Each structure stands twice: as structure tokens, then as C-alpha cells.
Amino acid sequence: MADVLVLDQIRKSYNVGTPVEVEVLHGIDLAIRPGEFVALMGPSGSGKSTLLNIIGLLDRPASGRLLINGEDTTDLPDAALTKLRGHTIGFVFQYHYLISAFTAAENVMMPMLVDRGHPDRQMEERAAELLDRVGLGKWRDNRATNMSGGQQQRVAVARALAMDPTLVLADEPTGNLDTASANAVFELMRQINRERSTTFLIVTHNMDLARQCDRIVEVVDGRITPARQPPG
Numbered sequence: 001m002a003d004v005l006v007l008d009q010i011r012k013s014y015n016v017g018t019p020v021e022v023e024v025l026h027g028i029d030l031a032i033r034p035g036e037f038v039a040l041m042g043p044s045g046s047g048k049s050t051l052l053n054i055i056g057l058l059d060r061p062a063s064g065r066l067l068i069n070g071e072d073t074t075d076l077p078d079a080a081l082t083k084l085r086g087h088t089i090g091f092v093f094q095y096h097y098l099i100s101a102f103t104a105a106e107n108v109m110m111p112m113l114v115d116r117g118h119p120d121r122q123m124e125e126r127a128a129e130l131l132d133r134v135g136l137g138k139w140r141d142n143r144a145t146n147m148s149g150g151q152q153q154r155v156a157v158a159r160a161l162a163m164d165p166t167l168v169l170a171d172e173p174t175g176n177l178d179t180a181s182a183n184a185v186f187e188l189m190r191q192i193n194r195e196r197s198t199t200f201l202i203v204t205h206n207m208d209l210a211r212q213c214d215r216i217v218e219v220v221d222g223r224i225t226p227a228r229q230p231p232g
């Protein structure tokens with residue numbers, strides 16, 4: 001089976017006032033296999049979010065190749081990138097970004113609504129199944145605003161899974177939560193990874209959580225440091 005993700009010499013610069021370009025990713029090589037649960041760590045400003053945006057097809061690298069499920073995305077037009085993103089990648093952010101006027105179920109349906117063409121019944125059943133899975137079946141018709149931070153983040157995890165993605169990208173998904181809620185959200189993602197073989201790449205500053213991952217990838221100054229196993 002093809003690697004879920006292959007990065008080959010990915011470089012990225014930001015324009016910080018013409019003509020000044022500052023390179024923040026200096027040739028990143030990375031491969032992630034199907035079903036891996038990987039922590040992405042590194043100091044503030046090292047380039048983790050920049051890298052995640054490129055992997056999530058939200059931003060393009062200046063040079064280098066990015067393959068998702070064996071497909072080279074380098075020369076794909078924007079519309080094809082949007083479609084590939086919608087069908088293969090789920091996102092969880094530090095802030096949940098739920099729509100407060102919508103119910104939990106409606107929020108989970110959002111990726112399917114955006115993708116268009118999914119019958120209502122199918123979307124409702126999928127949302128119900130996923131909310132059950134994250135332990136919030138009874139909260140289906142509650143507005144997102146009436147839920148706790150941990151519950152909101154579990155709805156966000158359910159929403160990330162709506163399109164049955166191969167890869168979930170999570171940018172500090174537990175950063176805003178108290179320790180108990182953070183552990184619960186992390187454990188939920190770990191269980192989903194084991195049950196469904198969904199691949200996860202999780203940015204975290206939390207070493208306790210990172211050491212429960214299969215592997216830690218560390219970015220320092222826009223470069224990946226040599227691989228290391230989570231300390232036992």
C-alpha cells in the first residue's frame with residue numbers, strides 16, 4: 001500500500017516585505033505509512049503550522065513534491081486540490097470552529113454539505129453514528145454553544161471524520177483543554193486510529209501525549225531532526 005503521505009524536499013518562504021523572502025521550511029523529507037499515529041513537535045516558530053498547512057493542501061510549497069495516497073499533488077489545479085482535500089483529509093484545530101447556531105449533528109454534517117450531493121438521510125445517519133462514536137449521541141440536537149470545551153472538541157473530531165478521511169491533521173487539538181478533557185480527546189483519537197486505521201498527524205507541545213504516539217517527528221528551525229522513538 002502506498003504511503004499516506006510523502007514529502008520530498010518541501011521548501012516554503014514567506015514574503016516579509018518586498019523583496020525580502022524568508023525561507024521557513026528548508027527541504028523537508030517525510031513519509032507516513034497507512035495507520036500511523038504520529039506526533040509533530042518542535043519549538044514555537046519552527047514551522048509546524050506552515051508544514052501542516054502544506055500537507056493539508058491549504059497552502060502550496062515553493063518547491064518540492066507532496067504525494068497523498070501515492071498521488072502527486074504538485075501540479076494539480078486548485079479545484080482538484082480542494083476535492084482531494086475534502087475526500088482524504090480531516091482537520092482538527094486548537095479552537096473547535098464549530099458553528100454556534102448549528103446543532104452538534106449539523107456541525108458534523110458540514111463537510112458533507114460542502115462536498116454537495118449527499119442525501120439528507122445519509123448525512124443524518126453518518127452524523128448520528130459519529131456522535132455516538134465520540135460519546136455524544138444524546139447531544140445530537142444541542143447547539144454547539146451549550147456544550148463544554150471538551151465536548152465541543154469531540155464534536156470537532158466527529159466532524160473531521162465525516163468524509164471518512166485517510167488522514168486527520170490535528171494542530172494542537174488539546175491545547176485549549178483542561179488535562180482530563182485533553183486526555184479524553186487524545187484517547188478518542190487514538191481509539192479511532194486503532195479501530196479504523198485512520199492515519200493521524202498531531203501537532204502537540206505535550207510530551208506526555210506525544211510519547212503515546214507511534215512516532216515523534218520533530219521540526220527545529222524548518223528542518224526535521226533525525227527520527228527518534230517516543231521515550232519509554
Ligand SMILES: Nc1ncnc2c1ncn2[C@@H]1O[C@H](COP(=O)(O)OP(=O)(O)OP(=O)(O)O)[C@@H](O)[C@H]1O
Pocket residue numbers: 014015016024042043044045046047048049050051
Ligand atoms: N503568513 C506569514 N508571513 C510571514 N511569516 C510567517 C507567516 N506565517 C508564519 N510565518 C513565520 O514562519 C515561521 C514558522 O511559523 P509557524 O507558525 O509555522 O511555526 P510553528 O512551529 O507552528 O509555531 P507555534 O508552535 O508557535 O504555532 C515563524 O518564523 C513565523 O513567524
